[in-house]
Amino acid sequence: MRFSQLSDMNAILGSSLSKSFQHYQVLKEVSVEIQQGECYALFGPNGAGKTTLLRIFATLHRPTSGRFEIMGMDGSRDRVKVRNTIYLIGHGSYLYDDLSVKENIQFAIGIRGWNPTDGEIKKALDQVGIGRFSRLRSRYLSAGMKKRLSIAKALLIRPKVLFLDEGYASLDERGVDMMNECIRTFTKAGTAVLMTTHDRGPTAEVAHRVGVLNRSALTEMTVKEMVAADALF
Amino acid sequence: MVATHFIGKLRKFEKWFGIVAGVLIAVGLYTGLVTSSPDYYQGEVVRIMYIHVPFAQTAMLAYSSLFLCSIWYLWKRESVVDNACHAAAGLSLFFTAGGLLTGSIWGKPTWNAWWVWDPRLTSFAIMFLTLVGYLMLRTFLDDKEKRATFSAILAIIGFIDLPIIHFSVEWWRSLHQPLSVSTRGVSIAPDMLIPFTLMSFGVGLLFTYMLMVRTQMLYLEHLLEAKQGRLLNEGQG
Amino acid sequence: MRAFYIRWVILLAIFGGIAGLGGLRYIREVKTISPKDVMAQSSVAGVRLMGMIEAGSFIKALAGEPFRFNLSEKGEKVAVVFSGEDTDSLLRELKTIVVVGRWDREAGVFHASEIALVPNYGFITSAYVFSLVPLGFFLFYMERRVALLYVMIKEEKAYQAETGQ
């Protein structure tokens, strides 16, 4: 495969993961393997468990049964080590309303034990197209700008595994292009990207593999099949 | 698998606890109410002791088991242990309320007041409030794991706080009302010791039995809900 | 379910029996009669008489002499002679006490061999009723629920023993 030039180790390895909330089983025996430098797109109807799967890999939920590995480390036992390698862009913006864009970035990165220089922050902000707003309080940011800010953080953190929940949501057309550009930057650097999405068009440009999660089970397909299919679910 | 094994064990052993507790309580009640002699100072009223003290002791036992189960849950994260925590909290609240009520009834003829700010009473009242808070917290949390973890944390904090509360109230009492109400120790005659011991062990064992039954009950309710949910889920899907 | 209900009936019978024995003991050893009733009786021993020590009637025991006082209730009074020692200082004017002893109708005097505090069986009964009755209901409800739940789970179709681990 063309993306496996870096290493044979799986970035994400989930084997027979199940998860139930109260009396509702969301995931049932889901297994998935994602390699380093690979972009894996997850499709599925609402409530199929895409976000839940992502959050299990991001160590936010514990699976009811089954196990998973991130970069070869056990996701239940080596949580701290796993967390060193991952970053999740989820529904929340992780921002503090009364701190400026730059201060928010300084806090989010600084608390991980690394203080980026002003230049590095500016470069990342320019790359996602919000360099002009670095002194604006994040209270005044729109949803799309918050999304861009999250990507800027990811660019600075340089995780080994990046999770994108609804990657293209609330982004404009140029934002979608910018997002794809960033995803390519990540995968080239060897980062595995796992994203949930509903937009087949932009996904086809970056994804290497596609999975459809439906009725709490996962079916895999190639990008070509995904584009050709009438309906995914 | 752990849960089924655990529940199977409970089902196997619970009846012995129940039988022994029943026999001890029956004999204890008979000796306490019928054959034992009244106390020198308190007269017949001392018979309340045979129910009040075992209830209070069992409330402490229940709270301690809630604490141990909570630590066990945080360690192993088995949902059946969380059921045991929930069961222990409910029983603890029941026995605390019973202890407070019988203590209050005992207090009227001995201290001539339904309620005094005695350190032991005050600590029990605070324990009661904490347990009510615990059960309220459980009802207000929807996520199963979050509920189990958060309530375990609250139980542990509350248990660690209890001796400090008791100690501080004791100091405060000794400052404000040194003499007017004294908890005069009951001199225990041998024929009073028999029903007292029987009732103490009996109610303690009864609590163990009730804990086993209630843990099963909560687990089974959970299981039934899960099964109905799965049927629902399959019907929809 | 049938075995469950049979077990509870047996339990109720046992504890009802103990309550009955307690009640019997109460009638035999604790229940008191009033001065009016005692005067209507012929001379008997082992009577438990309750009344208030009449003001001005109490004569302190000198050495070798018994206590003498009148017990009254609702206007009726009985003269009491008590030859024991008042170790708990129970004897005070206007205090309601219980005396146990022999009623001598001819002499019109009650010979007390024991004095005691007024028994407060209302408190004891309420303490036991308020704690044991809820305990019984609680236990009954829980056991019945468990028994029902096992039946309901057996009836559900997709039973898998290992769920909910």
Add this chain to the structure above:
Amino acid sequence: MHFFSVIRWIAWKDLLSEYRNRENISSMFFFALNVILIFSFSFSLDPVTIKEIMPGIIWVAFGFTAIIGLGKSFLIEVNNDCMEYFQTLPVPKGAIYLGKFLGNLLFMLTVEVILFPLFVLFFNLDILDQLLPLLLISAVATIGLSALGTLFSALTVQVRAREVMFPILLLPLSVPIFIGAVEATRGALSGDAFSMYSHWIELLLVFDVIFVIVSFWIFEFILDY
């Protein structure tokens, strides 16, 4: 060390936010002011009664202020799901607790320092020679209150009906703080020698040490349930 830098970052973030919007401190302050006002109407204010009830008034006012302030301290973290970010951080969670605790402690102390002169003013207290013990008492009591309050705030902020649950959980368990603080303040205000009420301060110190350590350890489970 990374551990201390986490504490510093969290406290820095809290203080900067608070400096910018002044939401927490101003609401705490005006709430306490109202409590003082109500109390001054509710009791007859002759000097003897004041000596008797003053410690209670002070600590009821501070206690309710703590409920207002501490209860909201984790709201800022759940608004944009920052709790989730904390959960995925590869840092010791206890450090996050200590950072929040430090921020809350500073807010509480600030409010108390502003309020104290107002108590003196409104109730004509004579406290100049007892200033140091009083400061010590409020410091140790506030440490305990914010240690427990920060923990319960993190616990209840993710719960339905959090406004109700926070005081219901906090108040019974902070009984030792209130007893200790009120008794020590009573001693100080009536001009007793320090040794007459120092055992209450010791009790408060023991409470502080135990609950800072226990909360520090147990906070891991709140973020990583």
